[in-house]
Amino acid sequence: MSTPVPTLTFIGAGNMAGSLIHGLLRDGHPADHLRVADPIAAQLEPFGAQGVATFADNNAAIEGADVIVLAVKPQIAQTVVSALTDLSPQQLLLSIAAGINLASLSAWSSASQAIVRCMPNTPALLGVGMSALYANTHCTADHRTSAEQILNAAGDTLWVPDEGALDAVTAVSGSGPAYFFLLMEAMIQAGVDLGLDRAIATRLTLQTAYGSALMARDSSDDPAQLRQNVTSPGGTTAAALQVMLDNNLPATISAALHAANSRAAELAEEFGGGVA
Numbered sequence: 406m407s408t409p410v411p412t413l414t415f416i417g418a419g420n421m422a423g424s425l426i427h428g429l430l431r432d433g434h435p436a437d438h439l440r441v442a443d444p445i446a447a448q449l450e451p452f453g454a455q456g457v458a459t460f461a462d463n464n465a466a467i468e469g470a471d472v473i474v475l476a477v478k479p480q481i482a483q484t485v486v487s488a489l490t491d492l493s494p495q496q497l498l499l500s501i502a503a504g505i506n507l508a509s510l511s512a513w514s515s516a517s518q519a520i521v522r523c524m525p526n527t528p529a530l531l532g533v534g535m536s537a538l539y540a541n542t543h544c545t546a547d548h549r550t551s552a553e554q555i556l557n558a559a560g561d562t563l564w565v566p567d568e569g570a571l572d573a574v575t576a577v578s579g580s581g582p583a584y585f586f587l588l589m590e591a592m593i594q595a596g597v598d599l600g601l602d603r604a605i606a607t608r609l610t611l612q613t614a615y616g617s618a619l620m621a622r623d624s625s626d627d628p629a630q631l632r633q634n635v636t637s638p639g640g641t642t643a644a645a646l647q648v649m650l651d652n653n654l655p656a657t658i659s660a661a662l663h664a665a666n667s668r669a670a671e672l673a674e675e676f677g678g679g680v681a
C-alpha cells in the first residue's frame with residue numbers, strides 16, 4: 406500500500422516558500438497537494454501558474470492540510486499564527502521563521518500543537534541548503550518524516566537533540582554563508598591588490614571556494630587533515646596560514662560565532678512576544 410501524499414500549505418509566498426515549493430515539485434510532490442497563502446496576489450501568481458492552489462486567506466488555505474509551513478518574516482509570526490483560528494493540534498506546524506521558539510509558537514496556537522522548528526540557510530534557495538530541525542513532544546513519527554521530506558527538497562537536513570542547539574545552528578550554518586562571502590570578498594580584493602584583474606580574481610576565488618567545499622564535504626579526511634595535505638613545510642600555503650594563525654583567525658571566528666549565538670537568543674526574546 407502506498408503512503409498517502411501529505412497536503413502542504415505554505416503561509417507566506419516569499420523566497421523560502423518559493424525554493425521549498427520548487428524543490429518539492431522537482432522531487433515529484435504533486436502540485437495538487439500544495440497550497441500557498443499570501444495577502445499579495447502578485448506573489449501568488451508564479452505558484453498558481455505551476456498548478457499550486459493559491460489563497461489570500463490563511464485560514465481557508467490550512468483547512469484539511471496535513472502540514473502548515475510558516476514562511477513569513479519573524480516580525481509578523483505572532484500576528485499570523487494567532488490568527489490561524491482553524492488550526493488543529495494534529496496538523497503539523499512547521500516553522501522556518503528564524504528565532505521564533507517553540508514556547509511562543511505553542512502559546513500562539515495550542516498547548517498540544519504538533520510543532521517542528523527549523524533553521525534553514527540561504528543556499529536553500531538553490532537546493533543546497535543546510536537545515537536543522539527540532540520537534541516538540543506532540544509530533545508523531547509521521548510528522549517528523551513530513552518535516553524532513555519538505556526540507557530535504559531544499560538540501561541537507563539533520564535533527565538536533567534540544568531546542569537550545571538551534572541558536573548554535575544559527576551561528577554556524579544559518580549565518581554561515583555570510584562568513585564565507587566575507588572571506589571571498591577579502592580574497593578577491595587581495596588578488597586585485599596583487600595585480601590581478603577583478604574578474605580573474607573573482608573567478609579564481611569562487612571556483613576555489615566551490616572546489617574546497619566539495620572536497621571537504623565528500624572526502625573521508627576532515628578539514629584539518631585536508632589543510633595539512635596541501636601545506637608543504639616552507640611552502641606558499643604555509644606562509645599564508647602562518648599569517649592567519651599569527652593574527653588569531655581561529656579565535657576571531659570563535660568570537661564571531663559566539664556573538665551570533667547570543668544574538669539568536671536575544672532575537673528569540675524580541676520576537677517571542679514575552680513568551681519565555
Ligand SMILES: NC(=O)c1ccc[n+]([C@@H]2O[C@H](COP(=O)([O-])OP(=O)(O)OC[C@H]3O[C@@H](n4cnc5c(N)ncnc54)[C@H](OP(=O)(O)O)[C@@H]3O)[C@@H](O)[C@H]2O)c1
Binds near residue numbers: 420463
Ligand atoms: N531567506 C533565507 O535565506 C532564510 C534563511 C533562514 C530562515 N529564513 C526564514 O524564512 C522565513 C521567510 O523568509 P523569506 O526570505 O522567504 O521572506 P520573504 O521573502 O519576505 O517571504 C515572506 C512572505 O510572507 C508574506 N506575508 C506577509 N504577511 C503575510 C500574512 N499575514 N499572511 C501570509 N503571508 C504573509 C510576505 O508578503 P510581503 O512581501 O507583502 O510582506 C512575503 O511574500 C523568515 O521567517 C526567515 O527568518 C529565511
